[in-house]
Amino acid sequence: MRSYPAIRSSSFFHHRIFSRFRHTLSPMANSTEDSLRRALSDKQSTIDARGNAIRQLKSSGASKSEIDDAVKALNALKLEKVSIENQLKASTSGDTNGSVISRDAFRQAVVNTLERRLFYIPSFKIYRGVAGLYDYGPPGCAVKSNVLAFWRQHFVLEEDMLEVDCPCVTPEVVLKASGHVDKFTDLMVKDEKTGNCYRADHLLKDYCEDKPELKHVLAILDDLSAEQIGAKIKEYGIVAPDTKNHLSDPYPFNLMFQTQIGPSGASTGYMRPETAQGIFVNFRDLYYYNGNKLPFAAAQIGQAFRNEISPRQGLLRVREFTLAEIEHFVDPDDKSHPKYIEVSSLEFLMFPRDEQMSGQNAKKLCLGDAVSKGIVNNQTLAYFIGRVYLFLTRLGIDEKRLRFRQHLPNEMAHYAADCWDAEIESSYGWIECVGIADRSAYDLRAHTDKSGVALVAQEKFAEPKEVEKLVITPVKKELGLAFKGNQKMVVEALEAMNEKEAFDMKAALETQGEVQFEVCTLQKTVTIKKNMVSISKEKKKEHQRVFTPSVIEPSFGIGRIIYCLYEHSFYTRPSKGGDEQLNISRSLTAAGISNKKDITGTSIGKRYARTDELGVPFAVTVDSTSSVTIRERDSKDQIRVNVDEVAAVIKEVSEGRCTWADILQKYPAHSSVSADE
Amino acid sequence: MRSYPAIRSSSFFHHRIFSRFRHTLSPMANSTEDSLRRALSDKQSTIDARGNAIRQLKSSGASKSEIDDAVKALNALKLEKVSIENQLKASTSGDTNGSVISRDAFRQAVVNTLERRLFYIPSFKIYRGVAGLYDYGPPGCAVKSNVLAFWRQHFVLEEDMLEVDCPCVTPEVVLKASGHVDKFTDLMVKDEKTGNCYRADHLLKDYCEDKPELKHVLAILDDLSAEQIGAKIKEYGIVAPDTKNHLSDPYPFNLMFQTQIGPSGASTGYMRPETAQGIFVNFRDLYYYNGNKLPFAAAQIGQAFRNEISPRQGLLRVREFTLAEIEHFVDPDDKSHPKYIEVSSLEFLMFPRDEQMSGQNAKKLCLGDAVSKGIVNNQTLAYFIGRVYLFLTRLGIDEKRLRFRQHLPNEMAHYAADCWDAEIESSYGWIECVGIADRSAYDLRAHTDKSGVALVAQEKFAEPKEVEKLVITPVKKELGLAFKGNQKMVVEALEAMNEKEAFDMKAALETQGEVQFEVCTLQKTVTIKKNMVSISKEKKKEHQRVFTPSVIEPSFGIGRIIYCLYEHSFYTRPSKGGDEQLNISRSLTAAGISNKKDITGTSIGKRYARTDELGVPFAVTVDSTSSVTIRERDSKDQIRVNVDEVAAVIKEVSEGRCTWADILQKYPAHSSVSADE
Incomplete structure (x- = not known):
């Protein structure tokens, strides 16, 4: 059932309300990054010292006004720290190898191939499409199906998770409780004459990006209030990019697709912005199903929807996407994990908060050490970080371009205990593809409060x-x-x-x-x-x-993972012709035994070129009734095999039970039919 | 990966706009059915005779007024025929074995078990739910995943189909072209004081159902216009059931969930009511992908949405559901199918139009004969009917309770060449679960006209x-x-x-x-x-x-199939205790090697009862470190097996490579631990 993979992006699964964080892709020199980290480290020392001083003031019975002044000064310092953290964030997000230009060219090559071969198709293309909506074409569909089957195997089956499948249409009360109705917003401005809409932060970012003197604004962009952004737009005289008209003040626009459930018009609903809420509201039944025992995990794969104001970043920020989410419910007093030992000796690139703030880079850490040193908050969180690492690398993500980055304090929701993003390096920079958060008891408490149904666990003594x-x-x-x-x-x-x-x-x-x-x-x-x-x-x-149990939530943006997998797997075979992108690597295609008959009338060479580009590892040419030619893509070697043996040979080599070299020794070579190769 | 199955219904995938057809479940005696069929047959003869007479009048140069009068009389006869067809339809839909009461009791037993064991959960239950929305719980999810994997294997892979995956959010222009914006409606009435909404035909049906003198109204219900239904509601003095207030006149309510794409409010979108349109709009790219060759088929599995006015029939009519649709594109001048020979000797229950209209029952027909006699319009349509038969019976649907019913002339859209429903008998009567229609060139022409992009094929000479x-x-x-x-x-x-x-x-x-x-x-x-x-x-x-190619469309309501599978698989094991529903049959569970640890503290007997009810075929009791007990559900036999051998034994027997009887001979029996059994 597994075959070759492809692309289409999911939107941003991780930027949960309360801690929305968007990449600013401005590239920054490493020296800037280092100095920022040093500055941050210095600032933190000062803050610590001031904090101690205030505690001493209080215990020594200093006057209220004296203490108030000290607190005010401390708060100012904290704000400065936040600003540095944000500059640093902008910097680390943008760090990639190679120049911006070659990244763009590479991405263009990838995207062209993907679109030409129908890995993805802009949706409703004959009607000139809709921004932020993409179809998976046939090869893309096969890939998605394989990735999801592997996800289900790796998490749901191997971990005995309770899978559920809830509707996308969600009544308002659920998303009111979760906070989405009130807070799942982006700031928007309107062209005062045409009514065209823009994301306020995008306009400000675009304006500042090529002005070195405004670099500091980029760094604090995510923390600006509506009023502050509005003031800056006025100050800089930013106008609507299409018409040069004046812009309205920024105001929050809710990113959920709204609809009405039933015909009366009295029951507002939304298309879910994430799948997690469907699990939370079922906690009581699932807990009972699990024999009233903790811990247990529930999982859901499904569509989620975000009505982006103006989707950019192509396949990475879309309006409808597939999420795969796990909610692991655990006793807040015991976050140990019975299978922790299975991942504790794994070593991979981690980027803890302190390293980010003190001018260092991501480095290889042993997961067990990270827990014992208190870098990762608890065993269960670490267990999932380890499992995500195994999932992504087994899928084919290059482990050298995968890192686990801890959220900085200002990125995390106030209730979160700890949060790590699995970031994959692509031509867009480091992309969050999986968020792994300890969300404490927040979600279950919110639904308990709103519904009046106690979503709690009991420990019987x-x-x-x-x-x-x-x-x-x-x-x-x-x-x-x-x-x-x-x-x-x-x-x-x-x-x-x-x-x-x-x-x-x-x-x-x-x-x-x-x-x-x-x-x-x-x-x-x-x-x-x-x-x-x-x-x-x-x-x-x-x-x-x-x-109330704590929730550890690994949340996977399937489309983003597939896109990164695709970039990591894309390579250009050196050829006489020069720089054609002929190929998609073996890591994607090793799984494939799906097949496609090519009965077009074109030359055999063209047909090989086409299958090569699709990533088909073996081409079978039927040129006789008794024996056929099997051609291996990478080597372009061809052998003769009896018709009866074809399936067995391909199955053996594609499932890794023997190598192509073994096969070559066993079967006679076929003299190559060469076209443009 | 395959395990045990479950339930949740999809809404009605088949009732395409233009030919919406809903079951009227009123049971009717077979004698009534027979007399209706005879009446229909008589009426058809009269109509044929009159038709000939008119042709003679024309060729003999009769006056226009004379011809007009004859045509008018003929049309009246045709209307009477439609009425009889509808009565017949109501009758055949209701025909089931056993009385209404025992059907209801059976259904209640099934539904109770399903809900108690979380095969499905009413969505958002802690907020008192939303009518017509259901979650699949853990066992239901496993079943759905298996059914879809089998569907993909049976159709997409075995038939080399081009699978696509398109968004649910769809811009208005697409559904304007398809006709959904204008015609995908139900008639609604409002309580004049409270504004509560009801389906007009439901109220009329409820009113007429227990009045023998109004039986004829039920029969023509689907053909009444808004004005006619309004007149009947007034005539009978039907009022709002909840308040006894007066009702508004009936008016059409569009069943699509409407939303806005993007923030401007200028771009209306809908949640797709079917997945098919996503395929049609991609025809050009898919045709190219297929090497510009016909025939080929595209397939899509995904969510579809219908904002039902007042969902009834529990799991069978819901507001969000999973569809699996195939669009097979074929040259209208050559609807032969290369693999037709593989299905042409299949025999199963078919219910052609003529048999329905002449008072007969569904009967076993050879598919090949049905084609050669012109009962089934063409080979390709027949091929898919055969493949659907194989799919459903291999899945576990009882072939004695599966029939293929041809649409009566008034059920079909005007452009359709022929249409057959795979109907499965359940406690609700015969339920359409798959529609297989030859939709001619309608869909591609509609999008060609609207988009200006020619969705056509070329045959190069x-x-x-x-x-x-x-x-x-x-x-x-x-x-x-x-x-x-x-x-x-x-x-x-x-x-x-x-x-x-x-x-x-x-x-x-x-x-x-x-x-x-x-x-x-x-x-x-x-x-x-x-x-x-x-x-x-x-x-x-x-x-x-x-x-413009013709489209043959098999469209599967996955939830309905699962529900029927569930009813067909539900049985009550005779037990000392009496009538507990302990079990779900082997046909559902044969596939399963998924497993679930039961670490609850309850007695072994209770745990067996619980797994029995979930349909788990083998329970492994770990009562020693070297060997374990395997208990087979249906026989309750228990054997002792070494720990090392457990997985192999269960895999062997569950994949059918040996029988439980074989296993029993090979391993020592274990003396039964009996609880309430």
Whole structure:
């Protein structure tokens, strides 16, 4: 069933809401990168020192205004750090081998071949197409099907995952809970006269890109607010590129395709922007299906949709794409993984946060060391990083052009514990193709809150556990008399005390009868008397622990992986003719036993050239009823084989049970029919 | 990779626009059916006789009014025939074995098991779901994946089809060309106060169903216009079922999910209602890819969407579903098929139009005979009918509950040459699961007209052919002088003459100098003189023939097939306990080597019961480090096997290389651990 591979890109699977991050492809010299890393490192030291100073100020009882000033200065430093981080990000994204020009030429050669041979087709071409939509043609389809079959084998079957298949049409409430309805946006500006739409950051980026004095703007682009981008557009006098008309202020445009479910017009729906939500909302059933045991993983392969404002980057940013996502649910108190040992000795290119910030490059690390040194947050996250590495390299990605880059602090969502991107180097630079994130309990909590259905797990204790619990009981009657309308906030502040604070208060009340207590929500200090609160520790028997599982999410952009695979596999066979792109390498085609009859009337040489370009490894020429010619693509060797043996020979060599050299020794050579070769 | 199967329905893939046909499930006695068939047969004889009479009237020079009256009477007869056909359709759709009550109970048992074991899950359940949307849970996903892999093997690979994969988001122009924007509608009524929406035909059907005196309305339901349904709703005083409020007049509601592509709001798009259009618009590239040769087939598997007004029939009519469609392009002048011989001796249940109309039942026919007798229109259509039969029966569909029913004349689109549905008997009656239609050149012509891109094929002649061509050259100057403003219509009428008419005119003009000529578009007869037109035959050399290919389209509703497979495979093992549904049969599970560890703490008996219900054929109990127990589901036999041998034994027996009986003889029996069995 496996055959030869191809291309079409998925859009950006990784830029989850809250931490959208887009490549700025501006190439930067390594010296710039190094100096940025040093600057970042310096800045971090300063920040650390200032942080310590503030803690000392606080403990030494400095005045509020003094502390406030120090905090303000610290925040300014942090902002400067963010700016450097962003410059660095722009720099590392753009680092590639070779010049921009040769990259572009190479990409053009790849894309031309792909389109000419129908690996992909711009969708609805006879109607002049739609930006950001592509079809997989026949060879592209075969590749996609193989990649997905391998993914299913490597993850779903080998890891005993629970696969689900949910609809693309999704009701609003689900995406309201996940945050997509409110926050899955890009900033847009409109041509004030024609109404044409543009991405605000793209226009600003295009304007700044060829102006060395504005390089610093590129670096902070992703962190600018709508107002800040609008101000810069005005400041630089940026106008609509097509008409030179004035532009509107930037405003957020939601990237989801909206529709109506049912005929009434009262039920808004969206085409899902990711497949993950379908898994989260099924957590309860899946947990039960798994025998109420953690950990377990659910997986889904399917279409996702993003209504990009103006798709660019060809096959890498599209409006509809195939995602393959895994949600691994795990006890937040135990993120060990039973099969961790199987990946812990793997070594590959990793690019931890500290290395990025201190001017170093990605380097080979042992995954186990990265965990034991605390670079990778936990075993389960590391396990998936290792499995993704194996998946991509077994698929045919060049391991020298694959790195795992840790998110910088400002790239990560606030709730994420750690996040690594599998980045593959292509003519576009380093491309995120898989995101592997520890998303903590965020998603399940969001749906629990919105639906009222508790998406939790239970750990049943073998025998009931006796636990000591802090019990704070505000005496509401006394508090009401003392604080009237403020009673509620005082009660909440009392209940929010941690164990130390509570027992400090208990001790003070017992010795002094009353105590000063700061109520933040009232912004003042009140006097608490002994009769207003009782504080104690009680022993309770607990039979189980109820908790919201953490989610570790590896998310694969299938189209991007295929595109990178394609670039890594594209090569030009040296030939007399010069620089024709005749070929697609063996790494893609080794899997193939699919076949295609070529009954066109053209010359045998042209037919070989055509199959070569498609990446077909063996061509069988039927020129007699008893025996045929088999031609191997790379060597162009030809042998004579009996008709009965053809299938067996090709199966043997394409499945790697013997080499072409073995075959050559076994069968008589055929004198080559040469055309343009 | 193959494992055990499950369920979730697709909506109705077959009811193409222009010929939407929905099951009316009202059960009818066979005697009614027989009498309807006789009535239909009688009516057809009368119509044939009247038709002949009219032809005689015309040739005998009868007056226009006399002919008009005869035509009117004939049309009335045809309408009566349509009504009988519809009653018959309602009848045959409902014919099943067993009573309605036991069917419902059976279905409930099936659906309960499916839902409990997560074969499918109502989507977004924690938010109280969305009508017509279902998830495939883990076992359902495994089944779907297997069915699709088998489909790809059976059709795409074995038939050398060109697979493509196009986006779901589709721009309006494409679906305007295909007719979906204008005609893909259901009639809807609204509650005048609340705005609740209902399908007009459903309300009318519900009202008539339990009223024997209104049975005739059910029969003609599908042919009623909006006005006619509205009139009946008023006549019967039908009100909104939920509120008893008055209803609006019926109006068409388009069943496509609408959205906007890009941010401007100026580009309407729809979620595709079928995958076929993606293939048609790529015809030119695919034809080129195939070396400019016909015939060839393209195939696509993917999601399709229909925004049903009020989804009913559970898993059989849903709003999002997986289609697998084939478009086989063929020369309209040569619909032979090179592999026809491979299916022509197949025998299975067929239900040709004449048998439906003459009171007979579906009967076993030899496919080859059906072609040679002209029952099936052509070899290629027959080839696909045969391949679909093989696909479904190899998949596990009971061949006694599978029939191929030919469309009645009023079910077919006007452009279709012939159409057969693979219908599978389920608790819902006979369900269309695959439609196999010869759609002639309709689709390619529609996109050629709309896009201006010629979607045509060329037949190059081995050597130029000399052809005689009729050349009619109206002399426009003379015609203009004679007919002024009517000139254009006279010219068109002259050019539209066939060879006989043209040479009759030529002869008349040469002998009489002028001739009377009826111009239909002017509704009058004009005098044509010799100088107004020249008529001749010219010899031309033609190098090729350019034509629009015909399309033969097998279209598979994957969810429906899986659901029927599920019903056919569901059985209840007789047990002491009584009527538990413990089991899903071997036909579904024979394929399985997927496995699932059950590490729950429940008793071994409960665990066996659970795996039985999931359809797992072999349970391996690890109760020692050296050997294990393998238990076969149906017999409940248990054997002891060395740990090393387990995989090989299960693979052997599950892939059919040996039987369980063979295995039993080879390995020692294990004394049964019995729980509730």
